[in-house]
Amino acid sequence: MCGDKVERLIPGEMEEELLILNEDLKRVISTKINLINSPLKEMISSGGKRLRPALMLACARFGEYDFEKVKPLALAVELIHTATLVHDDIIDDSPLRRGIPSIQSRLGKDVAVFAGDFIFCRVFELLTSLNDFNILRRTSKVMYKICEGEIKQREDLFRTDITFRNYIYRIQRKTALLFGLSCELGALATNAPLKTVRALYGYGIKIGTAFQLIDDLLDVIGDEKNLGKPAGADIREGVVTLPTLYALTYSPKKDELKNILQNKNLTIEDTKKAIKIIKDSGGVEYTVELTKRYIYKAYKFIDILADIPMKKVLKDVADYIYSRNH
Amino acid sequence: MCGDKVERLIPGEMEEELLILNEDLKRVISTKINLINSPLKEMISSGGKRLRPALMLACARFGEYDFEKVKPLALAVELIHTATLVHDDIIDDSPLRRGIPSIQSRLGKDVAVFAGDFIFCRVFELLTSLNDFNILRRTSKVMYKICEGEIKQREDLFRTDITFRNYIYRIQRKTALLFGLSCELGALATNAPLKTVRALYGYGIKIGTAFQLIDDLLDVIGDEKNLGKPAGADIREGVVTLPTLYALTYSPKKDELKNILQNKNLTIEDTKKAIKIIKDSGGVEYTVELTKRYIYKAYKFIDILADIPMKKVLKDVADYIYSRNH
Numbered sequence: 001m002c003g004d005k006v007e008r009l010i011p012g013e014m015e016e017e018l019l020i021l022n023e024d025l026k027r028v029i030s031t032k033i034n035l036i037n038s039p040l041k042e043m044i045s046s047g048g049k050r051l052r053p054a055l056m057l058a059c060a061r062f063g064e065y066d067f068e069k070v071k072p073l074a075l076a077v078e079l080i081h082t083a084t085l086v087h088d089d090i091i092d093d094s095p096l097r098r099g100i101p102s103i104q105s106r107l108g109k110d111v112a113v114f115a116g117d118f119i120f121c122r123v124f125e126l127l128t129s130l131n132d133f134n135i136l137r138r139t140s141k142v143m144y145k146i147c148e149g150e151i152k153q154r155e156d157l158f159r160t161d162i163t164f165r166n167y168i169y170r171i172q173r174k175t176a177l178l179f180g181l182s183c184e185l186g187a188l189a190t191n192a193p194l195k196t197v198r199a200l201y202g203y204g205i206k207i208g209t210a211f212q213l214i215d216d217l218l219d220v221i222g223d224e225k226n227l228g229k230p231a232g233a234d235i236r237e238g239v240v241t242l243p244t245l246y247a248l249t250y251s252p253k254k255d256e257l258k259n260i261l262q263n264k265n266l267t268i269e270d271t272k273k274a275i276k277i278i279k280d281s282g283g284v285e286y287t288v289e290l291t292k293r294y295i296y297k298a299y300k301f302i303d304i305l306a307d308i309p310m311k312k313v314l315k316d317v318a319d320y321i322y323s324r325n326h
Numbered sequence: 327m328c329g330d331k332v333e334r335l336i337p338g339e340m341e342e343e344l345l346i347l348n349e350d351l352k353r354v355i356s357t358k359i360n361l362i363n364s365p366l367k368e369m370i371s372s373g374g375k376r377l378r379p380a381l382m383l384a385c386a387r388f389g390e391y392d393f394e395k396v397k398p399l400a401l402a403v404e405l406i407h408t409a410t411l412v413h414d415d416i417i418d419d420s421p422l423r424r425g426i427p428s429i430q431s432r433l434g435k436d437v438a439v440f441a442g443d444f445i446f447c448r449v450f451e452l453l454t455s456l457n458d459f460n461i462l463r464r465t466s467k468v469m470y471k472i473c474e475g476e477i478k479q480r481e482d483l484f485r486t487d488i489t490f491r492n493y494i495y496r497i498q499r500k501t502a503l504l505f506g507l508s509c510e511l512g513a514l515a516t517n518a519p520l521k522t523v524r525a526l527y528g529y530g531i532k533i534g535t536a537f538q539l540i541d542d543l544l545d546v547i548g549d550e551k552n553l554g555k556p557a558g559a560d561i562r563e564g565v566v567t568l569p570t571l572y573a574l575t576y577s578p579k580k581d582e583l584k585n586i587l588q589n590k591n592l593t594i595e596d597t598k599k600a601i602k603i604i605k606d607s608g609g610v611e612y613t614v615e616l617t618k619r620y621i622y623k624a625y626k627f628i629d630i631l632a633d634i635p636m637k638k639v640l641k642d643v644a645d646y647i648y649s650r651n652h
Contacts, residue, residue, distance in 0.1 A: 033474050035481035087443065091436035107480075110417035113439060114476040117413065117446065121470035124450050128462040136454040136462070144447035148359050150440040154433075155361035 011313060014057050017067055018050055021074055025082075028075055028122055036115045039106050044082065046098040052077040052178060055317065056186035059200045061310040063190025072130060073185045076123050080143060080178060083119035084150070086112055091154075092237075135188055142181045149173025158238035160248050160258045167242055171212040172205065179208025199304040206298035207318050213291045214324045216241035220278055221325075232271040235261065242290065243283035244274075251281035288325050295322045335642050337635075340383050343393055344376055347400055351408075354401055354448055362441045365432050370408065372424040378403040378504060381643065382512035385526045387636040389516025398456055399511045402449050406469060406504060409445035410476070412438055417480075418563075461514055468507045475499025484564035486574050486584045493568055497538040498531065505534025525630040532624035533644050539617045540650045542567035546604055558597040561587065568616065569609035570600075577607035614651050621648045 010018070025044045031037050053074035060070040088094075089102040090112045096102060104112035120143075127136050152170045156162050183204030187197040219234045220243045234241055240248075240261065248254050248261075260266065260274045278284070298318045305311055336344070352367045379400035386396040414420070415428040416438045423429070430438035446469075453462050478496045482488050509530030513523040545560045546569045560567055566574075566587065574580050574587075583603045586596050604610070624644045631637055 031474055033477050033481060036477055087439045090439055109435070111477055111480045113413045113416055113442075114473050114480070116439075116443070118470055118473035118477065120443065120446060121466060121473055124466040125463075125470055128459060128466050131459055133454060133457055137451075140447060140450040140454050144444055144451055147440050147444035147447055148357055151359050151362055151437055151444065154437045154440070155359060 010054055011309075014054065017057055017071075018054060020067075021050065021053055021071065021078070024071065024075055025078060028079065028126060029119060031118065035107065035111060036103075036118065039103055040115060040119070042100060043086075043097065043103060046100045048078075048082075048098060050078060052081055052182040055179065055204065056182045058186070058310050058313050058317075059183040059204075060186035060190045060192075061308065062196050062200065062305055063187050063192030065190055069189045070186055072126050073135065073189050074182075076126050076139065077178060077182045077185065079119050079123045079126075080139075080146070083116045083123070084146065086116035086119065088150075090116075132189075135185060138181065138184065138188070142177045145173050145177055149175075149177070153239065156240060158262055158264065159240060160261050162240060162245065164242070164245055167240075167245055168209065171216070172209055175212040175215075176205045176208030179211065180204035196305060199301045203298050203301035203314060203318075206294045206301065207321055210291045210294040210298070210318070210321050213242060213287055213294065214321060217243055217284065217287045217291070217325060220244070220275055221284055230268075232275055235271050235274050236266050238264065243278050243281075243287045246283035246286045247278040247281035251277055251283075253277045253280075291322060291325060295319070335639060335646055336380055337639060340380065343383055343397075344380060346393075347376065347379055347397065347404070350397065350401055351404060354405065354452060355445060357444065361433065361437060362429075362444065365429055366441065366445070368426060369412075369423065369429060372426045374404075374408075374424060376404060378407055378508040381505065381530065382508045384512070384636050384639050384643075385509040385530075386512035386516045386518075387634065388522045388526065388631055389513050389518030391516055395515045396512055398452050399461065399515050400508075402452050402465065403504060403508045403511065405445050405449045405452075406465075406472070409442045409449070410472065412442035412445065414476075416442075458515075461511060464507060464510065464514070468503045471499050471503055475501075475503070479565065482566060484588055484590065485566060486587050488566060488571065490568070490571055493566075493571055494535065497542070498535055501538040501541075502531045502534030505537065506530035522631060525627045529624050529627035529640060529644075532620045532627065533647050536617045536620040536624070536644070536647050539568060539613055539620065540647060543569055543610065543613045543617070543651060546570070546601055547610055556594075558601055561597050561600050562592050564590065568613045569604050569607075572609035572612045573604040573607035577603055577609075579603045579606075617648060617651060621645070 026041045056074045090104045095105045180201045184201035187200045257277045351370045355366045382400045416430045421431045506527045510527035513526045586600045
């Protein structure tokens with residue numbers, strides 16, 4: 001996601017809060033264990049869009065807003081996201097994260113495993129200090145479901161027979177639940193009415209699903225310049241996403257595509273061929289159309305909310321997510 | 327640790343409870359994600375001494391004993407231990423765990439990372455269902471300190487200049503804290519008096535430290551038959567333990583030892599040479615002596631406790647841990 005664009009969506013009143021959060025993130029993960037202390041802080045400092053905390057700060061304004069109440073939760077969702085990235089990079093063998101060497105490439109996979117665990121544990125320590133079991137329960141449930149989504153993605157690798165439904169299930173666990181949680185916790189922490197809490201959770205799930213749909217789409221239609229990596233990474237790694245699933249069902253060349261996808265050592269030529277079959281099948285248009293439906297569902301949840309200025313920000317975020325499709 | 331011996335220490339009344347726990351462990355980690363569902367259950371079924379839950383069940387008897395209250399906590403400490411093993415095996419590249427293929431060798435490191443995370447998250451879900459913030463706070467604090475201990479061990483790899491004090495700090499985080507927590511939570515859950523809770527925590531820390539001291543010692547003095555792996559694994563992997571630290575300080579051949587230890591590709595001959603230098607230095611006797619002091623400190627905590635039959639079991643466990651030194 002392009003940082004400039006997101007930042008333009010954030011109202012001035014939230015900018016300062018996000019700066020405070022950045023400092024607090026570093027404080028929360030600080031440890032006497034030197035080996036990981038600086039690398040984790042540098043990872044935190046090196047960026048990331050803080051999209052989840054920003055959503056939370058926005059959603060919390062539909063209740064009795066109190067930054068001090070929301071802050072630990074905003075830290076928690078960003079740290080859950082960070083821990084997942086540390087563990088993801090082990091799996092993907094990624095040399096870089098946010099433009100600086102990843103924890104696993106700096107310190108080795110072994111340290112990265114426990115560095116991710118350390119962040120997870122800090123999240124729980126932070127949450128247990130809040131004395132709110134409802135928040136704890138919601139968060140812990142979402143966390144294990146995110147793990148299930150990550151494992152599901154590995155289970156589905158190189159499988160060309162997964163259903164559209166399975167794919168949506170997987171991306172909702174992997175990505176959308178944390179968006180939903182971020183929106184929901186903001187509202188819960190500020191005692192928003194139940195109807196508002198539910199609408200914001202629904203909104204978060206829908207834009208989170210749309211976010212991942214577009215992320216997966218960009219891997220097919222994006223170019224190296226925009227993606228920061230060559231297109232077709234998912235195809236090469238065996239991650240079968242919606243545009244591909246569509247082509248596997250409806251393309252006249254579906255058998256050829258299937259053969260390509262099951263090869264674990266794809267050449268650049270093969271990858272290009274697969275991308276062409278997917279594009280020709282209408283899989284791109286179908287994914288854009290489905291994303292549009294999720295954005296529309298997100299709008300429906302926004303409609304339920306009280307009419308405060310922050311409502312427009314939520315709509316702008318949804319529109320922004322959709323606008324990434326080209 | 328030899329299973330037969332531990333089991334002989336467990337009074338009949340606890341045997342049935344441990345059987346129930348075994349079934350519940352499988353229930354708690356069950357998931358719809360097939361890829362990890364069976365492997366995790368098989369890992370749970372394949373053994374492990376359940377030393378931490380057993381200690382908890384014993385310690386809980388110093389309060390108003392109620393198995394139903396203690397059970398979720400006993401599940402939690404065993405699962406924390408299990409998650410740590412899953413992540414440890416990734417780091418050590420272990421093909422086997424408890425005689426069956428490890429999760430990482432069955433499913434790959436990538437799945438193992440998230441399988442371990444999944445177990446950690448289940449632990450929190452389990453704990454948040456208890457509505458007891460004191461227990462949650464204690465557990466989350468211990469969990470991140472365990473992570474710190476694991477990372478500290480990696481930080482100290484191949485370092486011959488760590489102090490005795492650093493070593494004890496490391497093994498207390500890595501091992502003793504979870505023993506302490508197991509003892510403490512049992513007592514907390516059954517509303518034992520604060521004095522008892524503190525004494526049991528102290529007891530757990532001391533026997534946990536002794537347990538790791540002996541574990542590290544056995545790597546020097548054990549033989550392949552008893553250890554299930556060749557002796558000197560720590561030396562080859564760069565894990566500098568107390569007997570080695572002693573030799574590095576007091577052996578006339580400390581420079582030779584230092585040179586051997588800093589070589590990352592040790593031959594079997596080099597390893598044997600290092601073991602001989604360590605044994606000749608008196609490092610073994612010193613470690614046994616220090617273990618004895620920890621056992622003695624554990625006794626002192628037992629003395630504080632009310633005079634119930636379970637008191638003898640705690641003493642027997644301490645004696646058993648010490649008895650593993652040959």
